[in-house]
Amino acid sequence: MIRSITRQKPMNEIEHLLDGMDRIFIIGCGTCTTMTRTGGAEQVAAMSEDLSSRGKVITGTTVVPVACDNLTADILSEYGSRMNQADALLVMSCAYGVQTIGTQLGQMVVPAQNTLFIGKENAAGQFNESCTQCGTCVIGETGGICPVTACHKGLVNGPCGGTNNGKCEIDSNKDCAWTLIYNRLNELGRLDVMRTYKKPRNHLGEPSPGKFNIPAD
């Protein structure tokens, strides 16, 4: 299962984003931000209380089942009048949900979260970023571990000089991707693929913004 991983913005930033807008409607999400405890019912209630204490008028709150779903606008329609009274919708989903709601409702939306990465849950409650959807997958030559994502520098020819005791130079809590890849390929008896020089990557496998249409039958 993959989830959109978020972290709430600092309150002073949220206050700045809401500057001049006094009436706020708050929307949480019942999927990823509920799971990560950044935008579920409890956090929406806490945000409502916090903003009230800062002098905002909260015209209403709700937690939609899946904020990024195309049906979100229909679900929100029952709150129409209370949302219309608001100067802004403060959305406590990931950025996919914020954009969905902004597009569907045509109201000013403000994100309460920073969306960090698409996380894969590897152990209960532990999420890691393991793919950045680069468009030119290299993991066929790395034992199935993505160095574009798992290496801080996205190196494809082996570790940098900053790796230390199997950890990354930026954070001793993060594994060095190339130590993991070396160990995996060593176990598989396939270090030959690590020894092969990799040419500079194509950084525009799918030029941003990505777009895809299901082919017609």
Add this chain to the structure above:
Amino acid sequence: MPSAFKKALDSGKFVVTSEVAPSKGTNLEKMAHHVELLKDKVDAMNVTDHQSSVMRFPSLGGALLVKENGGEPILQMTCRDRNRLALQADLMMASSRGINNVLCLTGDSVMLGDHKAAKGVFDLDSSQLLAAVRTMKGGKDMAGNDLDGDVNFCAGAIVTPEANPIEPQLIKFEKKIESGAEFIQTQAVYDMDNFKRFMEYARQFDVKILAGIILLTSAGMARFMNKNVAGVMVPQPLIDEMAAAPKGGALKKGIEICGRMIAQIKEENICDGVHIMAIGKEEVVPDIMNAAGLI
């Protein structure tokens, strides 16, 4: 036409290089002073490229200053701040101005430096930059287009002989040689027995190896490096020796230790030369060379 540094490497002599660090700002007096002090003593001077990701005067500008003041520059070039267009452009600029040695590095993370929110580029890695230099020496750019006037470089790279684990580093080391590295500067080495074991392995490759020598200025610095610098291990007896130095005598002791290590490397013909890094104390490099019996 090979660079003066390349000629020194090929001559079979014991090669000595050092470093000059570009300034934070446009006052280049200190750098010029170091160049003046070292240019006739060492075979070449590395000019660091925003070392530790701290924004400084550019290595290309520093290398020009070395050149203009009669020294032999080695242009350090990291992949942290420039994509492949900018790297190739700077290589052409350097070559056109007589800077004909380049040290190809991946570069530290921007998070280690003083502009922590900057975008780390890493379009290429060190082995790919080496390959790009080789391609350009052949009169083509990385896209396969002809260059009107090619580049001339003696290209090098680095290795960390004390890395843990060592095996992934050695695979990268071999790729760097395969990609065209003609010389290798090592991360600081202090344990000569370990370094000799590394050299037994490295001797099989057609590449010149310069042992990295970092000047110790205190026992605390040695302990700090052991704790914080990847792949640097100062053995306890050396730390004890530094700690036992009389008050105010630590720098002198550090110079003595450097000199002793360099003399041993030369005496026992362990590798092809040394790269002296007297971080922030470049003015004592002649003292180190003197202590080593090189001048």
